[in-house]
Amino acid sequence: MDFSIAPDLKKLLATIREFVDVELIPLEAKLGEGFSALGPALEAKRRLVKDAGLWTPHLPKEHGGMGLSLAEFGHVSEELGRSPLGHYAFNCQAPDIGNTEILLDYGTEAQKKRWLEPLIAGEHRSCFSMTEPEFAGSNPVLMGTMAEHDEAAGQWVINGHKWFTTSADGAAFAVVMAVTDPDGNPHARASQIIVPTDTPGFRLMRNIPMMGHAGSGWASHGEIAYEDCRVPFDSLLGPRGAGFLIAQQRLGPGRIHHCMRWIGICERAFDMMCQHAATRELAPGKPLGSRQTVQAWIAESRAEIHAARLIVLHAAWRIDHEGVYAAREEISLIKFHVASVLQRVLDRAIQVHGALGLTDDTPLAFWYGHERGARIYDGPDEVHKTVVARRILKKYGISVQ
């Protein structure tokens, strides 16, 4: 592998870093008031990003993006991850980025026109509605939401209960995972269906309070009731029964995006930890950084972040060269490993900041709360570890189910 970064990409990364530092970090002070409080100010930043030609960097050039490889976009994602507002400002935020990718791959021309084009333009938002409170999300083939085909009306009739549908508040449409063929093979029972959120029977019950905050707009997690929610038959996204297949395809690159965003968070937290260690004095001339424990935290964090970045870039490189299927072990490895590095680095940074680390005067506490979910969403740690261990044990002649 060649670890060098091409001059064009280096320049792009420097431009993005400056934008994040100058335009976005000053807005973070308002994060504590909720995402909606940032509305007009953040929209103004999004216009600046567009004007600078930096919009939707993840997309192919023919769709207005930069045509970056996954590994190249990984570097961009790291830079954007240094602020909780980075990905949103550049219109490459989850869950829209994943929905954009599946609409590009599976959307019909009509679906692209109605849903994808405004998503790319940043004129509306979307959400992905799969997890249900009544069933273990770790085993997504278990699902209660049904979509029945009313042939006479030419419609799907959806009934079910979802939660943790991130960004449902204010979204224009949801991509809903529902069982369309209950008697089929467990992995071919469900399909993905596009549901406009103003459809009668789509009911956002609440934004779920998480660690004391219900959030709002893009930064929220919705609980949704689908009650005889009817959509035209051609709202199916991709082939009938291909729901899981498409979800898997979405998750591969998605994990690279998340992991590199987490590394961006780690770098910012690390930088803040070092700044504080260098300037906070325990006694005249004795900064925190003079203490061996703090030095060990700095050195351990540096090694962990560096190693994490390398395994994520390697996984991205493998996906770029051999596809998602070939890289599935690497994808599981990075998901649980980088999530744990993130928790450790944030924890150390908070500890070094003392009481200040718990306040909303720095983004550390925001990340500590919001990113605890990193070990749970897109597959909990334990599931990924099982995937990796089973594949390894198979080479030793053990097949565990």
Ligand SMILES: Cc1cc2nc3c(=O)[nH]c(=O)nc-3n(C[C@H](O)[C@H](O)[C@H](O)COP(=O)(O)OP(=O)(O)OC[C@H]3O[C@@H](n4cnc5c(N)ncnc54)[C@H](O)[C@@H]3O)c2cc1C
């Ligand atoms: C911040 C956040 C955002 C999310 N966004 C979305 C979204 O946009 N759309 C959506 O559909 N869902 C979303 N989710 C839901 C997420 O995908 C699920 O939480 C996840 O799949 C786990 O499912 P569960 O919560 O039902 O936990 P369960 O499946 O009930 O598992 C509970 C715990 O059991 C343990 N466990 C599970 N399986 C195993 C195993 N095989 N071996 C050992 N231990 C195991 C794990 O520790 C796990 O945390 C989000 C979740 C969070 C936290």
